[in-house]
Amino acid sequence: MAIRCYECGADGHVSYDCPNKALTSGDGRPMWCGECNQRSRHVTLPDGRVARCRCHPESHKLLSQHRRCPQCFATVVQWDNGDCDRHQLAGVQPAYKPIVRELVIPDLRAEAARQVAEFRAARQIT
DSSP, X not given: OOOBOTTTXXXXXXXXXOTTGGGBOTTXXXXXXXXXXXXXXXXXXXXSOEEEOTTSTTTTSOOTTEEEOTTTOOEEETTOOSOGGGOOBTTOOOOOOOOOOOOOOOOHHXXXXXXXXXXXXXXXXX
């Protein structure tokens, strides 16, 4: 039975004598590339999305809050169950669309004049 290294998975040596150990950091992850966040190993893409850096040990996987749409295969946020043309794309902030409401300001002078006329009319009757 061949000896297998737990660091790199190659046969013929053990982990404390691994020639490939220089390629990994002390916690088993690949060496930090210096281009991403050292703790999370995430990088911000030019379009604003966040992705795992190539030095992340799971760089081939999606982030836990992302998933692929089964119909259009777009990377979307986990909670998005909308139609394919209305997806919230992963890592992309939606454009701010302010709610425009018509502000109805009552004509206070006309309302006051109506109330005064109503009061005077009621006073003359009695």
